[in-house]
Every structure is written in C-alpha cells, then in structure tokens.
Amino acid sequence: MEAAIRAARIGDAGPLRDIYAYYVENTALTFEYEVPSLEEFQNRMAHTLARYPYLVAESEDGIVGYSYAGRFHPRAAYAWNAETTAYLKPGARRQGVGRMLYTRMEEILREQGIVKTIAIITLPVDAYSDFNSMQFHEKMGYGHAGRMDFSGFKFGRWYSTICMDKIISAPKENMEPVRAFDDVRKKFGL
Numbered sequence: 001m002e003a004a005i006r007a008a009r010i011g012d013a014g015p016l017r018d019i020y021a022y023y024v025e026n027t028a029l030t031f032e033y034e035v036p037s038l039e040e041f042q043n044r045m046a047h048t049l050a051r052y053p054y055l056v057a058e059s060e061d062g063i064v065g066y067s068y069a070g071r072f073h074p075r076a077a078y079a080w081n082a083e084t085t086a087y088l089k090p091g092a093r094r095q096g097v098g099r100m101l102y103t104r105m106e107e108i109l110r111e112q113g114i115v116k117t118i119a120i121i122t123l124p125v126d127a128y129s130d131f132n133s134m135q136f137h138e139k140m141g142y143g144h145a146g147r148m149d150f151s152g153f154k155f156g157r158w159y160s161t162i163c164m165d166k167i168i169s170a171p172k173e174n175m176e177p178v179r180a181f182d183d184v185r186k187k188f189g190l
Helices: 010-026 040-048 097-110 131-137 181-188
Strands: 004-007 052-057 063-073 083-088 116-120 143-154 156-168
Touching: 004 097, 010 040, 010 063, 010 083, 040 052, 040 063, 052 083, 052 097, 063 097, 097 116, 097 131, 097 181, 116 131, 131 156
Parallel strands: 083 116
Antiparallel strands: 004 052, 052 063, 063 083, 116 156, 143 156
C-alpha cells in the first residue's frame, strides 16, 4: 500500500480515535475497556507530541494508521528507552504500513538519542489477540525480553504479555540528554 508518513496533528484526533476504537472494542491488543473521549484522545496526543514522535500514515483513502512513542518508565535512568506502538485500519494490515511507520519512528528516535525501543505485546492466544504483533516485531529486529503472565483481564479472560526490545543506537558511557521531537522533526521534513 502506498502511504505517506507525516507528523500527527491534534486535528487528526477524530480519525485516529476511530482507528483506536476498533482495537478497544474488539481486541485485547489494548487493555483499555472504553474508547476515550475525543478530548481525552487529543490530550494524550498533545502529551506525546510534547516530547516524542506521533506519526500518521496517509494514503489516497485518508489516514490508514498511526504510531507513537512514549517514555517507558518515569525514573531518570530509563530516559534513553522509548515504548512504541502502532494501530492500523483493519484493511491496512499486512500491507507494509506498519513497517513504514516503525522505520520512520526508529529513525526519529535515534536522532533524539534513544538507545532502545520497547514493545509490550498481548500474546496471541485467541481471536481477540492474534494479530501477528509478535511476528511483526521479530521481523523489525526486536528480541524477546520477558513475559508477564496474567497481566491483563479483558473479555472475561486473562491475557499474558511479552516485552520485546530493540537496540536502535549504541549505548555510550556518557549519554547526552534525549532531545525532544520538536528539536529533530525538521530534519525529517515533519
């Protein structure tokens, strides 16, 4: 699928929320039970964009997916790690859109000074969670970093999650502070 990758804008919240609603209501890929309000979704986007990339994939049919990164953990020593995620319209899956989003995301995060990206994935145990997320991340170079059993309860059943991670830039003894998305976005035409 041909798609252009650009930075998300708060005005994109409606279509992005619509994509996310599918995953909240029909899958265990997110452990959220209720679709956030448009205002809450906008606030989440603004919070992310204040520091991290939030990307949109747009085709001739409009927005077909999005990806964003965020702080993995609030403690200072974790600053060089970022958790990544992506959501695609169901018809855009297995069309290369996720790969395009993640590839650009990693380029930006690397420029920001991030060393490791982390993904938390619901194990594929049933129709609510079998979306090939683990296989996608393996193809993107992520390795298995751990498993948490009984980590989420949704649709009347327990789900386990796995943590996958990827080193995207070399760890150094003296790390520079991580730069904000706004400090590097122009380099990528965003």
